[in-house]
Amino acid sequence: MHHDLHEFFYPKTVAVIGATDNPLKPGRAILENLSFFNGAVYPVNPKHTTLLGHRCYASIREVPEEIDLAIVALPAPLVEQEMAELGNKGIRRAIIISSGFAEAGSDGSARQQRIAALARSFNIRVIGPNCLGVYNTDNGLDSFFVSRERVSRPTAGRLSIISQSGAVTVILMEALARDSLGLAKAVNYGNRLDVDEADALDFFADDQQTGAVAMYMESVGDGQKFLKAAKAFVAKKPLVIWKAGKHEMGAAAVASHTATLAGKYGLYQAAFRQSGAVEAYGFDHLIDAAKAVALMEYPCVGDRLLIVTNGGGMAVAASDQAQIEGFTMPVMPEAARERLQQAFPSFFVTSNPVDLTGSGKNEDYATALKEALPYYDAAVVIVLMGATNVTEEATALIARACHEAKKPIVCCILQGLGFTRDAMSALLKLGVPVYPSPERAVRALAALRKATCRSAGSE
Amino acid sequence: MHHDLHEFFYPKTVAVIGATDNPLKPGRAILENLSFFNGAVYPVNPKHTTLLGHRCYASIREVPEEIDLAIVALPAPLVEQEMAELGNKGIRRAIIISSGFAEAGSDGSARQQRIAALARSFNIRVIGPNCLGVYNTDNGLDSFFVSRERVSRPTAGRLSIISQSGAVTVILMEALARDSLGLAKAVNYGNRLDVDEADALDFFADDQQTGAVAMYMESVGDGQKFLKAAKAFVAKKPLVIWKAGKHEMGAAAVASHTATLAGKYGLYQAAFRQSGAVEAYGFDHLIDAAKAVALMEYPCVGDRLLIVTNGGGMAVAASDQAQIEGFTMPVMPEAARERLQQAFPSFFVTSNPVDLTGSGKNEDYATALKEALPYYDAAVVIVLMGATNVTEEATALIARACHEAKKPIVCCILQGLGFTRDAMSALLKLGVPVYPSPERAVRALAALRKATCRSAGSE
Helix, strand or coil: CCCCCHHHHCCCEEEEECCCCCCCCHHHHHHHHHHHCCCEEEEECCCCCEECCEECECCHHHCCCCCCEEEECCCHHHHHHHHHHHHHHCCCEEEECCCCCHHHHHHHHHHHHHHHHHHHHHCCEEECCCCCEEEECCCCEECCCCCCCCCCCCCECCEEEEECCHHHHHHHHHHHHHCCCCECEEEECCCCCCCCHHHHHHHHHCCCCCCEEEEEECCCCCHHHHHHHHHHHHCCCCEEEEECCCCHHHHHHHHHHHCCCCCCHHHHHHHHHHHCCEECCCHHHHHHHHHHHHHCCCCCCCCEEEEEECCHHHHHHHHHHHHHCCCECCCCCHHHHHHHHHHCCCCCEECCCEECCCCCCHHHHHHHHHHHHHHCCEEEEEECCCCCCCCCHHHHHHHHHHHHHCCCEEEEECCCCHHHHHHHHHHHHCCCCEECCHHHHHHHHHHHHHHHCHHHCCC | CCCCCHHHHCCCEEEEECCCCCCCCHHHHHHHHHHHCCCEEEEECCCCCEECCEECECCHHHCCCCCCEEEECCCHHHHHHHHHHHHHCCCCEEEECCCCCHHHHHHHHHHHHHHHHHHHHHCCEEECCCCCEEEECCCCEECCCCCCCCCCCCCECCEEEEECCHHHHHHHHHHHHHCCCCECEEEECCCCCCCCHHHHHHHHHCCCCCCEEEEEECCCCCHHHHHHHHHHHHCCCCEEEEECCCCHHHHHHHHHHHCCCCCCHHHHHHHHHHHCCEECCCHHHHHHHHHHHHHCCCCCCCCEEEEEECCHHHHHHHHHHHHHCCCECCCCCHHHHHHHHHHCCCCCEECCCEECCCCCCHHHHHHHHHHHHHHCCEEEEEECCCCCCCCCHHHHHHHHHHHHHCCCEEEEECCCCHHHHHHHHHHHHCCCCEECCHHHHHHHHHHHHHHHCHHHCCC
């Protein structure tokens, strides 16, 4: 089925209104970033005849092709007139990058309303204004006015991003790039004149490349529409949402940021619960939970948690957090315990947590997981890479244990310098989510469990 | 005054009992790490005559010098006999690295009690067993059995570490090294046969190099002694404590980790409050809070928080967290607002948060802080380095504004790849704590405020 948002993500022809070679203006970065786009690009600017190797057109009228998508990067006062030009040219999809609308006081609000009326009369679907627009790893489409030098683009992956904030969008993308996690698509809709979070969810629900969505919102455009879209989405794929502007002071900041009402936080929480979306506590948890649901292929079907560590203190922290998140930590069954005691030196601790101590070797992780994981629903594995007998090869053994048991394992490798970072990358590449603190590992696993089983929530 | 712990940190002569060239044994890493020690080192092992360029002695009796400190890295069953040797040699300070004592069941407990009795009868002060011992940046003393290749050592700094867990100790050290933060001294006392957290606090209270202490504990040895030491310490320097084993499941993990009772969490919280210590929520917050109190030279004397950002979404998150932490965010005074409106383009938001938007330039941060900070007690400054007009030079302007206002500023630079990491390092070098998420920045500032003003707690 042809979704209404399809041409925003898969246009064949794109015009950039306000393209420029001035590096201080957004039209420059957009044009540069579109050099990676697998389609035709038409810069429009009356002051230029060529731009970065493209022929440049004085107006959209002069562009000789049909245009599937217009990216508008003009100063706000010029956008109104341009809308009519786009409409007359028969363009039906526009991303309005420009700021200076509803977020900028009453004049801006009036301007935004006039744009909205024009869009309706010309039957133009609009993303924005005051936004970054769309990013699509599948065809290289990139309407973001941030250079790749400044913000690294992730490789292809299963996670898509829906964000009301441009800043959060690029920071998420950079975090994905840093962690070699990969991205399917991203959309930042800014002032939400037309296309909103529910439309985006609706599109991503059927998008082949999207396996899960991480969402940042300060408000919703239409509560009922959002709830319906979220329910339909969660029936197919995991959804993690970070709602900001929860408390009075945050809600006040929302009003000046996206010119919307943050609304009653309790209503949002009820909607998240009803739809089966996983609520993230904040920025770190949004990334952490998204990483877990996008990367881990096995569901967490129960609350019985196993912890394996080579550093006791970190297992204590993980156990504290596990209790907060509603996990249980049943004692090790006698059969497993006996096998572990036979395999391990006497000073290893063969209860739950299993503590391999500073003497634990790579194979000891494999042994512990092989014998114990069958009795549990999931494991948090903590690896202190500073221990003498642990090497990066531990990561392969842990990943294998995960795939053999077909149960989720999340790892904690405490962030440090080169050596530990390499081990983290290795785990991620093997499909095991890894986190820089025990608390974050447990919280991410809790998110995976909620995504697996809607009734498992415990806050 | 000569403190009883002085020779643990400032020995002139050190013997390593159980030194070896076997890279799988702790005695090897210890001897290697002592090559950085500014004093005399005497390896003891009957199987060797030389070790890593040192003459090696068959027993401690044969060492021709008086020994200020013995580091014992023998298998547990051999330690008992060695204690008598140390006593007869007149040694009065011993770090017992070996595990296999109280943490390893009833046999180990009995062994530990016998060691304790021997230590008392010979008047030997003991750190350990089952520990890493001490690290002192001031003279290169390093009894840790983890190689520098595995765990980077920080440079000299103002923070000292007291930790019940060896794992937490090395991870903290690596985090300090990663953030170029620096360390004064560290002690991991393990099973706490003799020297405990209170003794360490007492020593660090008068230690010239120590400006603040970050502490990890699962239990205390003697509650009243600890409370007295913590009160005396906090009267002089900030103290941040992470207590693990708060909840039942964590407390169970403590029992198998350090063979101690985690105790009632409420009692610990009362002790922290009474002493004026700042309680950290977990691992990340311990580092974050320690960074704030060790780095920031200005106190946070009130609750009025200013937020300056170039990304609205992140300011919303910071505002939410600020409310949770008990800050207020008064509106911008009219006078400041007018000056900012004159200085800024009309689409900047000149309320609190101040939003410089994606167009904000380096100097705009300086302007916002100069005009507004006088009306507030502290600022959280959020810099999205992906924005076109922001460069690393923003960091110098922010640091200058902090030093001119003599009020604390903490920064949030969202963690990413090379470009943003450079900016983070630059800020830290300029004395401004910087954090990878808005929530963490606000929480760290809240810790600084609690350290400044005991009555400011709000949990």
